[in-house]
Amino acid sequence: MDDNQITSSGPASVEQRIDAIQFVMQAHGMDTISAIEKGHHLAQEEWVPRNGARIVARAWTDLAFRQRLLKDGKAAAAELGFDMPPHHRYLVALENTPNLQNVIVCTLCSCTAFSIIGLPPDWYKDLEYRARVVRESRKVLKEMGLDLPASTEIKVWDTTTDTRYMVIPVQPPETIGWTEEKLVDIITKESMIGVARLMGS
Amino acid sequence: MDGLHDMGGRQGFGAVRYAPNASVFHAEWERKANFLYGLAVRLGIFNMDEYRHAIERMSPYHYMSASYYERTLTSLATLLVEKGITTQAELEAIAKGKFPLAGPSAPGRSNHPDRQRFKPGDRVWVRNEYFAGHIRLPGYIRGKQGVVVRETPAYPFPDAHAHGIEAENEPTYDVAFRTEDLWPDASDSAIVNVGVFQSYLQI
Numbered sequence: 001m002d003d004n005q006i007t008s009s010g011p012a013s014v015e016q017r018i019d020a021i022q023f024v025m026q027a028h029g030m031d032t033i034s035a036i037e038k039g040h041h042l043a044q045e046e047w048v049p050r051n052g053a054r055i056v057a058r059a060w061t062d063l064a065f066r067q068r069l070l071k072d073g074k075a076a077a078a079e080l081g082f083d084m085p086p087h088h089r090y091l092v093a094l095e096n097t098p099n100l101q102n103v104i105v106c107t108l109c110s111c112t113a114f115s116i117i118g119l120p121p122d123w124y125k126d127l128e129y130r131a132r133v134v135r136e137s138r139k140v141l142k143e144m145g146l147d148l149p150a151s152t153e154i155k156v157w158d159t160t161t162d163t164r165y166m167v168i169p170v171q172p173p174e175t176i177g178w179t180e181e182k183l184v185d186i187i188t189k190e191s192m193i194g195v196a197r198l199m200g201s
Numbered sequence: 202m203d204g205l206h207d208m209g210g211r212q213g214f215g216a217v218r219y220a221p222n223a224s225v226f227h228a229e230w231e232r233k234a235n236f237l238y239g240l241a242v243r244l245g246i247f248n249m250d251e252y253r254h255a256i257e258r259m260s261p262y263h264y265m266s267a268s269y270y271e272r273t274l275t276s277l278a279t280l281l282v283e284k285g286i287t288t289q290a291e292l293e294a295i296a297k298g299k300f301p302l303a304g305p306s307a308p309g310r311s312n313h314p315d316r317q318r319f320k321p322g323d324r325v326w327v328r329n330e331y332f333a334g335h336i337r338l339p340g341y342i343r344g345k346q347g348v349v350v351r352e353t354p355a356y357p358f359p360d361a362h363a364h365g366i367e368a369e370n371e372p373t374y375d376v377a378f379r380t381e382d383l384w385p386d387a388s389d390s391a392i393v394n395v396g397v398f399q400s401y402l403q404i
Contacts, residue, residue: 009298009299010298010299011298011300011301012293012296012297012298012299012300013298014230014234014268014271014274015230016296016297016298017274017278017292018230018233018234018237018274019230019233019295019296020292020293020295021237021274021277021278021281021292022233022237023295024281024286024287024291024292024295025240025241025281025286028286030241030244031240032240035239035240036232036233036236036237038236039235039236039239040232040236043225043232043235087248087249089353089354089356090353090354092375105209107207107339108207108208108209108253108337108339109206109253109256110269120225121220121224121225122218122220122223122224122225122269123217123218123219123220125269126217126218127208127211127214128214128215128218129217130208130209131208131209131210131212131214132214132217133217134209134210134380134383134393135209135210135212135341135383135384135387135388135389136388136389137380137389137391138389138390138391139389140217143216143217143219144217145219153391153392154389154390154391154392155392155393155394156391156392156393156394157375157394158209158395158396160338160339160395160396160397161337161356161396161397161398162249162356163353163373163375163396188221188222189222195219
């Protein structure tokens with residue numbers, strides 16, 4: 001199989017290859033067209049970081065919810081109507097403080113709580129982030145624009161099982177007292193992966 | 202298996218190509234690859250561990266040069282062939298060109314015969330084992346000591362689940378390691394928490 005790559009003809013394009021796969025699956029009675037349409041809808045409309053932002057905003061404004069979220073993230077997400085795929089059996093919410101920064105990675109592939117914080121972006125799946133953030137976390141975060149004081153401890157979470165993680169960023173002090181709806185708008189996917197803080201908090 | 206997919210701690214890479222609000226897909230073929238493999242999983246043609254393992258089995262040259270979604274489509278095609286749904290020749294005839302697939306799999310294995318239950322605060326060792334099949338153990342913690350921070354509910358055991366072997370579901374443990382223990386004198390000081398299957402751990 002490997003010798004395919006060293007023949008002069010070279011591989012078919014990725015477009016030709018995925019179309020061949022789709023043709024074969026369709027010929028075996030699999031409804032590929034609606035799966036692609038449905039997937040497109042899910043990625044655009046349902047697996048969006050705004051879900052996680054709503055969870056975080058609720059956790060900032062409702063202490064009882066925050067406790068439930070820290071105890072059982074999947075159940076707390078379900079309270080707000082957010083599902084996770086069956087193989088994501090457990091969601092762990094990680095609480096940042098001014099002195100603690102939690103950061104999520106998947107060094108072996110690209111595992112993410114995608115139905116909660118959105119599908120992973122390119123940089124999260126790239127080899128650079130996967131190779132480096134476990135070993136050089138402070139340097140990598142600084143390169144990405146998050147220059148943490150030496151007094152801030154870093155905890156990296158490598159997603160090697162089907163447990164999923166999300167970070168609860170620190171609420172910026174100037175937003176204390178804002179409504180939940182207004183808070184949702186400031187919470188980013190990057191802050192829930194743990195590579196960014198919000199409004200300098 | 203000790204494949205190139207096991208990236209944690211490898212050196213020589215440059216800056217992360219970071220952009221806030223980065224898009225997830227760049228072309229229609231990427232969406233197709235993602236949602237067709239998802240369809241195959243939902244239909245029970247293969248499971249997530251088989252999917253991940255077929256990516257790991259790609260030739261190292263191919264793995265390193267392929268984009269993320271090329272790895273996805275290569276795993277999907279490999280498993281459709283291995284499950285008898287198509288052949289490489291048929292795929293190449295339809296695609297009008299070569300269709301590189303992943304290499305063959307080594308045998309899987311069932312749970313470790315001597316599994317122990319741990320509790321938060323326990324100091325545990327990661328077994329110093331080398332296994333050529335699918336394993337969700339990053340090499341950088343092999344043979345290292347850490348502290349249990351949490352037990353999670355039982356999951357299918359990947360080393361068996363990727364290979365169609367019977368095994369009991371088993372709990373996983375989030376284990377905290379100090380970078381000073383993982384890469385002495387050659388890392389930023391931090392705690393790295395790794396989700397570790399029970400079979401991979403001992404007191």
